[in-house]
Amino acid sequence: MNSTRASTARFVATHSVLSLNARHPLVAKSLVDAHEMHRTVMSGFRGWVEDGAPQPRAQMGVLSTWSVDLKAAALVLVVQSRIPGDWSRIPRQAFTAAPHIITVDRTFKAGEVVSFRTVVNPTRSKPSGKPASEKVRGTRTAHTTPEHVKRWFARRLQSDVEPANADDGVARIGATADPETLGIRMLPTVSSAHRSKPVRIGRAEIRGSLTVTDPELLVGVLSNGLGHARAYSCGLILAR
Structure with missing residues (x-):
């Protein structure tokens, strides 16, 4: 192995797991419009970066992924970030369970x-x-x-x-x-x-x-x- 590489590295982030009702209008719109899904994700991070600042998503390390069960009308949205998300701007009726916030702190080894x-x-x-x-x-x-x-x-x-x-x-x-x-x-x-x-x-x-x-x-x-x-x-x- 390349001797100049570190043998370990630490990864720290916040994961927000959001369980949402796919029939709620805000969630339904997010499913059919990629820009609306982006807005839903970024709504949890207002105020951390000044308005108009370049690349706010990248600055806050915001990444996301989602999966949908159409039969159960259930959307699970996972959002990763360097800072904690505040999901109070999403209507309470859109959730099927309270947001689950996880602090990830893990060391990876070669x-x-x-x-x-x-x-x-x-x-x-x-x-x-x-x-x-x-x-x-x-x-x-x-x-x-x-x-x-x-x-x-x-x-x-x-x-x-x-x-x-x-x-x-x-x-x-x-x-x-x-x-x-x-x-x-x-x-x-x-x-x-x-x-x-x-x-x-x-x-x-x-x-x-x-x-x-x-x-x-x-x-x-x-x-x-x-x-x-x-x-x-x-x-x-x-x-x-």
């Missing part, structure tokens, strides 16, 4: 095996067709098959001897895994038809086990998220 789940927005850059000399960025396109998602994630895995960034610039996650053991499930696209900022986000769920190779790098990814669309409930890695 060589440790952890199970994980994450919902990501796995994308590739589609060439623009312009000459390379014009340096025009390609269009970001979501992967749509489990095999492509598996390859997308595998490129971010990191063995004991690999650096933090691949030769093509892809940032690695401080852990490795056997890609063939990963469970991949394609999830419905989430979108918003908001006139000023329409979005359409392809999503996939990845489950499995990781072996820690660079604890500090892994803690950074756990804290800051993985991939794109982190403002829209993608990129949070839940490890246990």
Whole structure:
């Protein structure tokens, strides 16, 4: 193993687990509009960052993920943050149980095996067709098959001897895994038809086990998220 890496790293965050009634108007709107889900998540953190400050979500380390049981009309929203959330702005009638607040304080060790789940927005850059000399960025396109998602994630895995960034610039996650053991499930696209900022986000769920190779790098990814669309409930890695 690279001797310059720390053998342990500490991860501290707050997890808010919100059990919500999917039939409540605010929750129902959050389910059909990605911008509304973002507003619901960020409503718990008003006042921590000055209005108009750049990247408030990133400053507060706010990441989220959610799952819905349509038959039971139940939405479970998990919000991670560096500071505690205040969920009093969500109507009491929208909750099916009181918010469950958990302080996560965990030390990860090199060589440790952890199970994980994450919902990501796995994308590739589609060439623009312009000459390379014009340096025009390609269009970001979501992967749509489990095999492509598996390859997308595998490129971010990191063995004991690999650096933090691949030769093509892809940032690695401080852990490795056997890609063939990963469970991949394609999830419905989430979108918003908001006139000023329409979005359409392809999503996939990845489950499995990781072996820690660079604890500090892994803690950074756990804290800051993985991939794109982190403002829209993608990129949070839940490890246990």
